[in-house]
Amino acid sequence: MNETILVTGGAGYIGSHAVKQLVNAGYDVIVIDNLSTGHIDAVDKKAKLVIGDVRDLGLLDTIFSRNNIAGVMQFAGKIIVPESVSHPLSYFDDNFTAVISILRAMRKYDCKNIVFSSTAAVYGSSDSPAIKEDAPLHPESPYGFSKLAAEHLICDCEKAYGIKHCIFRYFNVAGASEDGSIGEAHPVETHLIPVTVNAALTGRPMQIFGNDYQTRDGTNLRDYIHVLDLADAHVLGMKMLLSGGKSEIINLGSENGYTNKEIVETVGAVTSHPVNWTYGPRRPGDADSIVASNEKAKQILGWKPTRDLKCMIESDVNWRNKHPKLYGRTLNKLTSDQKKQLLIYRSSNHAKALYEEIETKDQERLEKLIKANRF
Numbered sequence: 015m016n017e018t019i020l021v022t023g024g025a026g027y028i029g030s031h032a033v034k035q036l037v038n039a040g041y042d043v044i045v046i047d048n049l050s051t052g053h054i055d056a057v058d059k060k061a062k063l064v065i066g067d068v069r070d071l072g073l074l075d076t077i078f079s080r081n082n083i084a085g086v087m088q089f090a091g092k093i094i095v096p097e098s099v100s101h102p103l104s105y106f107d108d109n110f111t112a113v114i115s116i117l118r119a120m121r122k123y124d125c126k127n128i129v130f131s132s133t134a135a136v137y138g139s140s141d142s143p144a145i146k147e148d149a150p151l152h153p154e155s156p157y158g159f160s161k162l163a164a165e166h167l168i169c170d171c172e173k174a175y176g177i178k179h180c181i182f183r184y185f186n187v188a189g190a191s192e193d194g195s196i197g198e199a200h201p202v203e204t205h206l207i208p209v210t211v212n213a214a215l216t217g218r219p220m221q222i223f224g225n226d227y228q229t230r231d232g233t234n235l236r237d238y239i240h241v242l243d244l245a246d247a248h249v250l251g252m253k254m255l256l257s258g259g260k261s262e263i264i265n266l267g268s269e270n271g272y273t274n275k276e277i278v279e280t281v282g283a284v285t286s287h288p289v290n291w292t293y294g295p296r297r298p299g300d301a302d303s304i305v306a307s308n309e310k311a312k313q314i315l316g317w318k319p320t321r322d323l324k325c326m327i328e329s330d331v332n333w334r335n336k337h338p339k340l341y342g343r344t345l346n347k348l349t350s351d352q353k354k355q356l357l358i359y360r361s362s363n364h365a366k367a368l369y370e371e372i373e374t375k376d377q378e379r380l381e382k383l384i385k386a387n388r389f
């Protein structure tokens with residue numbers, strides 16, 4: 015029988031790519047997602063989808079008691095640095111409380127393996143040319159702090175309850191699936207590559223935030239990694255834990271840093287469309303420069319990134335060209351199988367309420383984002 019993996023946040027950008035790779039690798043996959051930023055259509059049809067919140071212990075009880083979960087991949091959470099500066103409470107709730115909840119369920123049902131999505135934002139700025147996993151940790155945003163707090167808790171749960179972990183610290187993720195069926199689709203897009211690709215495809219203006227940073231051209235420098243390379247690493251990390259490997263904290267990056275200006279220029283070159291850009295003010299919470307050392311990932315997982323910046327941009331363009339409305343509104347697109355699955359799990363009142371409120375929630379969240387951050 016195949017092993018079953020529970021993927022929280024599996025309808026989101028990175029989670030949905032990991033679900034696809036897990037299914038391809040032969041695992042049975044259950045996704046739990048509250049669809050606050052995820053999309054039903056992003057979830058591979060071979061995975062079960064439970065619409066609900068990972069903080070809902072009753073719902074987790076239902077899932078864990080009905081399935082023999084071998085491991086959890088925890089993607090559910092929020093990821094926007096400036097939003098976290100305006101809403102620290104909400105970020106700690108989504109990125110930390112949610113982890114408490116999943117660890118409680120894992121402890122209760124004796125599930126011993128968690129792959130956790132953390133972030134390079136736990137390091138903050140660094141003078142080192144390539145940040146290693148033992149570098150000092152000094153996050154510069156509530157987002158980074160919320161992920162670091164979750165990392166600590168996960169490590170403490172190994173000591174106390176023997177729950178093993180593979181914590182991945184991501185650098186900047188971009189790109190889409192090879193067939194263009196799934197890709198990055200946030201209610202308000204804030205990440206540099208999709209923002210720039212959108213600007214190139216539509217002619218709309220965009221800004222580079224700040225040009226007085228300590229980098230080669232004054233704009234922030236980041237390490238970009240293809241979402242499929244990232245998803246591959248997650249499958250390897252889970253396999254390592256399931257086959258008895260020990261806990262690890264591992265960077266996932268390319269060791270190649272690009273400045274914001276270089277990204278904008280590369281998008282212009284790849285799409286053959288001029289990008290209409292200007293410099294804007296600094297964005298709160300941005301560190302000058304962040305580049306990964308990926309030596310540990312190579313040694314421990316035998317993993318290395320295989321897709322370069324051009325491939326990330328081309329796949330993002332392909333996804334956007336194929337899906338001009340991205341996923342569109344998703345609730346009325348449930349397949350009959352998904353509806354059946356939803357009904358099984360709708361015994362939880364919380365899940366039911368979420369199901370009914372998703373459409374309005376998306377709209378409210380969008381309005382809040384616009385008000386708080388002037389996107």
Ligand code: UDP
Binds near residue numbers: 205234
């Ligand atoms: N950025 C920018 N203009 C945009 C969006 C992002 O200049 O419209 C910059 C941002 O300030 C940062 C870099 O691009 O220096 C990467 O930001 P992103 O939000 O993509 O990822 P993060 O590094 O915050 O995780």
